[in-house]
Amino acid sequence: MGQVLIVAECQDGRLSDATQELIGRGRELAQATGGTVTLAAFGEGARDALRDADADVAVVVNGDGVQQYNPEVYEEALAAMVEDRQPALVLLSNTTMGMDLGASLAARQARPMVAYCTALWRDDDALLATSQIYGGKLAADVEVPDGAVVTVIPGSWPAAGSSGSPRIEEMPSPAAAHTRVLKVMEAESGGDVDITRADILVSVGRGLQDPDNLELADQLAEALGGVVSCSRPVVDAGWLPRSRQVGKSGKTVKPKLYFALGISGAPEHLQGMKDAELIVAVNSDENAPIFEVAHYGATVDILDLMPALTERLEGRAG
Amino acid sequence: MKIAVLMKDVPDLVEELEVEDGALPLDDMSFVPSEWDDQALEEALLMKEEADVEVTAVAIDTGDVDNMLFTALAKGADRAVKLVGDFSRTLPNRLRARLFAQYCQAQAIDVVLTGVQAIDDLDGQIAGLVAGLTGRAHASVVRDVHIEGSQVTCVQEYSGGKMAEMQLAVPAVLGIQAARKPPRYVTIAKVRQIQKSATLEEVEAEAGTAPLVTVRRIYKPEAAGHAEMWGDDVDAVAESIVRLLEDKKLLRS
Numbered sequence: 001m002g003q004v005l006i007v008a009e010c011q012d013g014r015l016s017d018a019t020q021e022l023i024g025r026g027r028e029l030a031q032a033t034g035g036t037v038t039l040a041a042f043g044e045g046a047r048d049a050l051r052d053a054d055a056d057v058a059v060v061v062n063g064d065g066v067q068q069y070n071p072e073v074y075e076e077a078l079a080a081m082v083e084d085r086q087p088a089l090v091l092l093s094n095t096t097m098g099m100d101l102g103a104s105l106a107a108r109q110a111r112p113m114v115a116y117c118t119a120l121w122r123d124d125d126a127l128l129a130t131s132q133i134y135g136g137k138l139a140a141d142v143e144v145p146d147g148a149v150v151t152v153i154p155g156s157w158p159a160a161g162s163s164g165s166p167r168i169e170e171m172p173s174p175a176a177a178h179t180r181v182l183k184v185m186e187a188e189s190g191g192d193v194d195i196t197r198a199d200i201l202v203s204v205g206r207g208l209q210d211p212d213n214l215e216l217a218d219q220l221a222e223a224l225g226g227v228v229s230c231s232r233p234v235v236d237a238g239w240l241p242r243s244r245q246v247g248k249s250g251k252t253v254k255p256k257l258y259f260a261l262g263i264s265g266a267p268e269h270l271q272g273m274k275d276a277e278l279i280v281a282v283n284s285d286e287n288a289p290i291f292e293v294a295h296y297g298a299t300v301d302i303l304d305l306m307p308a309l310t311e312r313l314e315g316r317a318g
Numbered sequence: 319m320k321i322a323v324l325m326k327d328v329p330d331l332v333e334e335l336e337v338e339d340g341a342l343p344l345d346d347m348s349f350v351p352s353e354w355d356d357q358a359l360e361e362a363l364l365m366k367e368e369a370d371v372e373v374t375a376v377a378i379d380t381g382d383v384d385n386m387l388f389t390a391l392a393k394g395a396d397r398a399v400k401l402v403g404d405f406s407r408t409l410p411n412r413l414r415a416r417l418f419a420q421y422c423q424a425q426a427i428d429v430v431l432t433g434v435q436a437i438d439d440l441d442g443q444i445a446g447l448v449a450g451l452t453g454r455a456h457a458s459v460v461r462d463v464h465i466e467g468s469q470v471t472c473v474q475e476y477s478g479g480k481m482a483e484m485q486l487a488v489p490a491v492l493g494i495q496a497a498r499k500p501p502r503y504v505t506i507a508k509v510r511q512i513q514k515s516a517t518l519e520e521v522e523a524e525a526g527t528a529p530l531v532t533v534r535r536i537y538k539p540e541a542a543g544h545a546e547m548w549g550d551d552v553d554a555v556a557e558s559i560v561r562l563l564e565d566k567k568l569l570r571s
């Protein structure tokens with residue numbers, strides 16, 4: 001393998017965990033075949049963040065255009081880098097940036113692509129990737145051709161420690177001709193309640209079926225001394241405010257107890273709750289992926305279970 | 319202004335997914351519109367309510383997509399286009415993207431909306447692929463799309479609830495995360511009625527070639543773990559939960 005090009009993302013002045021994961025794996029793959037690791041990073045802060053990253057070269061794109069994320073500027077810079085360096089493998093995390101740039105970069109450069117990768121390994125001479133598809137219900141083993149762009153689901157493997165000193169190369173940021181970022185808005189903190197601080201979360205998904213059934217979840221949360229949270233479709237439907245959403249584009253929670261009620265367990269949801277101390281899932285579909293991260297589970301109708309459990313808890317409290 | 323909504327149908331996850339010899343027997347499965355494409359269609363229809371735009375739903379004839387397109391018409395799309403040719407259910411996204419890209423260029427579509435992802439797009443998401451092939455401005459994971467003169471504005475979601483308001487010059491491609499409102503519902507009767515009065519426009523298309531990947535096998539992933547299951551009796555399950563909570567000292571005293 002020649003060069004592995006890794007698109008780095010920074011967070012609070014350091015490389016994101018997802019990026020460290022790419023670096024760890026990228027290094028292993030490169031090492032096995034005498035290849036090198038190059039990082040592509042953006043903005044003034046990136047230089048400090050990647051100073052001790054385990055890479056051979058780090059290209060830092062700098063200038064007015066990269067003060068915040070702008071897909072056009074980032075893509076132009078990456079396209080130029082790929083054109084120039086002809087990497088054997090391009091790795092991005094399956095974040096907003098990866099979903100934004102991975103496919104367009106692949107199409108622009110006529111490179112093959114594998115999305116939703118959760119494993120990347122060598123088998124004889126071939127590089128193989130596992131891609132997580134069908135909402136996590138199936139996986140596909142895919143041959144990764146030379147030059148491919150691969151987007152990796154964060155959390156797929158351990159992050160690299162920092163143990164290198166890459167040679168830093170500067171690249172002036174391209175200008176944005178068509179895309180302007182008008183305003184960046186930080187996450188609303190708290191909302192009506194702060195679900196990240198609750199010990200017990202009663203989390204409801206699309207299995208709730210009707211907003212009128214929220215009352216059942218409220219009553220159960222009340223009986224447990226917990227708080228109601230939810231999956232994304234419940235927010236998109238307008239049944240609960242965004243501050244209650246758990247997952248990739250919502251909050252990451254680690255309560256003592258997480259009830260997943262009528263939630264299938266899509267990768268984007270799991271990302272926000274898989275580290276809860278105790279997970280109890282209730283879903284009428286015994287094959288729902290949520291049961292793979294839950295500690296306890298049952299295949300009953302949540303609309304029957306919620307009132308039955310509430311009644312039992314209330315009866316117990318006397 | 320012309321908006322195209324690129325749509326595809328995907329296997330219905332409500333049904334059990336059976337893998338045969340490392341592949342999915344797609345011909346025996348039932349299909350539903352990809353949920354994010356449905357969100358994209360809804361957003362386009364909401365844009366139509368506030369600006370002078372023509373909304374065209376576009377799908378590739380990989381099987382039975384007529385119902386999906388007639389449903390789009392029944393919901394309020396102005397036109398529905400089926401790209402016809404020798405296409406099978408297994409048409410990779412890279413080739414789908416080429417077909418869509420050719421159509422959008424030929425028709426001088428101003429704003430292309432499509433779902434941010436689909437459950438089966440293992441070789442790249444359509445929004446990014448079409449943008450890359452056509453060289454258009456693009457953004458994915460977006461919502462709240464509005465037309466302002468020759469620009470579109472939208473909100474792009476980052477992780478953890480952070481987001482940005484952005485503005486793109488048309489022609490542009492947007493990967494829609496969610497519509498402003500839940501997708502509207504139309505009755506089967508209304509779809510049938512449209513089916514009698516409207517026609518789908520058929521456009522001949524050829525996919526050509528694209529850099530593809532080879533799938534060695536598809537399988538149910540081996541779970542790293544599995545929940546201890548309590549069965550399907552509501553009272554017994556409720557009892558088990560109470561006992562567990564007692565055990566873990568999670569009950570309010």
Ligand SMILES: Cc1cc2nc3c(=O)[nH]c(=O)nc-3n(C[C@H](O)[C@H](O)[C@H](O)COP(=O)(O)OP(=O)(O)OC[C@H]3O[C@@H](n4cnc5c(N)ncnc54)[C@H](O)[C@@H]3O)c2cc1C
Nearest residue numbers: 205206207231232247248249250262263264268284285302
């Ligand atoms: C970029 C991006 C970011 C995303 N971010 C998030 C995020 O932050 N959080 C998030 O949750 N999702 C997120 N998603 C969406 C995610 O992909 C899934 O679509 C979503 O998690 C599904 O929610 P759900 O499980 O409630 O619905 P579904 O997947 O529809 O599952 C509903 C479940 O309920 C079960 N069910 C139905 N009725 C009953 C009943 N009566 N009793 C018991 N069980 C029942 C069904 O068997 C099914 O398993 C994101 C997607 C993208 C593309």
